[in-house]
Amino acid sequence: MQIFIISVILLVLFSIPMIYSRKHKKDLFSPVMISLFLIIITNIPYLMxxxxxxNILNSLVRGRIxxxxxxxxIAKYAVVLVIGVVGLLLGLKxxxxxxxxxxIPVLIGNESKSKYVWAFLLALLLGLMGYKLFFDSAGGFSNWINNLEHRASFTSGSGYTMTLMGLLEVAVFIFICSFKYKKSLFKYFVLIILIVGVxxxxxSMGGRKSTLQFIVFSMLVWHFAVAKIKRLQFKLLLIVPVALIYIIVIPILRAPDGIEVYTNNPEKLLTEITEDVGTVTRQFSYIDHYLFIMDYFTIDKLWLGSSFVDLFYAPLPSSLYPEKPPVDDGVYVRTLAEGxxxxxxxPxxxxxxxxxxxxxFGAMYMNFWMPGVFFGMYLLGVIYQAAYVYMIKSDYSLHSMLIYGKILLNFQISNLRIVQTLTDILVITIFLGIFFLGFKRKKKYKLV
Known part of the structure; x- marks a missing residue:
């Protein structure tokens, strides 16, 4: 009962800044709204x-707590989380x-209708090519689908191919932006096909987070490039139950021969879904990770920033440096959890x-304890707001919108997210720079 009360208190505390922002007509997709919304959905449902x-907790966590x-x-976690959120809000301000x-100069914003067409076609072509190369290397689409539980071995060493694959999402965002020049029934039809197809x-890659982020990202681009979404309409809220079913089904299908088994036995899939509903909130949350980190990393075990040294090894190919430490600092956490x-x-x-x-939260706690969480979240708030300010400064150019979305939805002060986000931004900048290099300000920018 106490944990439930803690979750309700956190919900109220984190909702207050959002309500205040909306009352003062702040942007629905502003950093404070999106960041707090993500904190709420990744914490409150799972705590409840x-x-x-x-027994919903991971068995490795139950073994320690x-x-x-x-x-x-949980009470200790809630206190540290509130400290972190205070740091985040101060950083945003x-x-x-x-x-x-x-x-920072605005160099990529020389947009036109014809440039959007060519950029869309090239991104679409390269993205589809990336998926073809990937599935070919995995032995074909059917072999990939029937072996999703081994996806880590398939994706290992496919970094450049997966970079090409990411351009398919960029193609959709480019197409959405083209609506500011012309809207038509045909374009809406094509957009639906693109979103469903992507x-x-x-x-098909076996995950669920990337698909949900893609949908949110598409809404963000529409909001800033085409038409402001003033409030979430009931039609949009209908997406929620569909998303929940999706989150439950995808992990089930990732079981060995999952596609084949459940295609032949759809009633078995329905049973699995029903049984899995109770743990769906765990799919949203990293609280298990945080509880382990807070239990393991006492003051005498702190790493004092040494885990961030691994960032210097990130550009080195593993084939040339077999002793390379993991780019993903979560590997340390999982290994420690195994004992x-x-x-x-x-290595x-x-x-x-x-x-x-x-x-x-976890990376800063295991390096610098509670003060680290506050400082890390403060720095995160500064970076979120800087990306938002840069987008406004750039007159909401496609390039600045994609940087803002990537940072807001993906970036964290951890090795994996730093490398992922910087790589994505570099690829987006190079690609869009080919078409939209140059910028001419229309008016003096100001914060919305």
């Missing part, structure tokens, strides 16, 4: 589920974001081949 069922000690562990953005391909003793910069080949992403 845990309050009624201790007993049911008797769980309430104290900081003037540092404007100071950071001021000297969602299918992303889903192995590791520390930065242990990846000597570690457990799986990951518990720590994100900003």
């Amino acid at each position: 589920s845990v309050s009624g069922n201790y 007993s049911e008797i000690d769980l309430e104290f562990a 900081s003037r540092l974001s404007s100071i950071i953005v001021k000297p 969602s299918f391909l992303l889903s 192995w003793q590791v520390s930065p910069s242990t 990846y080949v000597n570690m457990y081949p799986s990951s518990w992403p720590p994100e900003t």
Whole structure:
């Protein structure tokens, strides 16, 4: 019962800044709205589920935190989370974001209708080519689908191919932006096909987070490029139950021969879905990771920033440097949870081949304890707001919108997210720079 009360208190506390922002007619897709919304959906539902069922927690976490000690562990987590959110809000309000953005030039914003057409076609072609190359390397689409549980071995060493695959999403965002020049029934029809098609391909990769982020990202681009979404209409809210079913089904289909088994036995799939509804909230949350980190990393075990040294090894190919530590700092967390003793910069080949992403909360806690969480979240707020200010400075150019979306939805102060986000931004900048290099300001920018 105490955990449920804690979750309600957190919901109220995190909703207050959102209500205040909307009352003052702040942007629905502003950093404060999106960041707090993501914090709420990744924390509150799972905490409420845990309050009624201790066994929902990962078995490795239950092995360290007993049911008797769980309430104290959750209370401690809630306190540190509130400290982090305070840091985030202060970062979003900081003037540092404007100071950071001021000297950054706007070089990619020379847009036109014809340039959008050519950019869309090339991104679409390269994206589809990337998927073809990937599926060919995996032994064909059917072989990939029937072996989703081994997807880590298929994706290993496919970094450049997967970069090409990411351009397919960029093609959709480019097409959405073209609506500011002309809208037609045919274009709406094509957009629906593109969104459904790309969602299918992303889903075929065996995950669910990337598909949901793609949908949110598409809404963000429409909001800033075509027409402001003033409020979430009932039609949009109908997406929620569909998304929940999707989140439940995808992990089930990733079981060995999942597609084949459940295609031949659809009633078995329905049974699995019904049984899995109770743990769906766990699919949204990293609280298991955070509880383990807070239990393991006492003050005498802190890494004091040493895990971030691994970033310097990130550009090195593993084939040339076999002793390379993991780019994903979540591998350390997962390995420690298994009971192995590791520390930065242990070679990846000597570690457990799986990951518990720590994100900003976990990465900063295991390096600098509670003050680290506050500072990390503060820095995250500054970066979120800087991306937002830069988008406004750029007159909502496609390039600036994609940077804002990538940072807001993906970026965290952790090695994996830093490398992923910087790589995505670099690819987007190079590609869009080919078509939209140059910029002419229409008016002096100001914050919305």
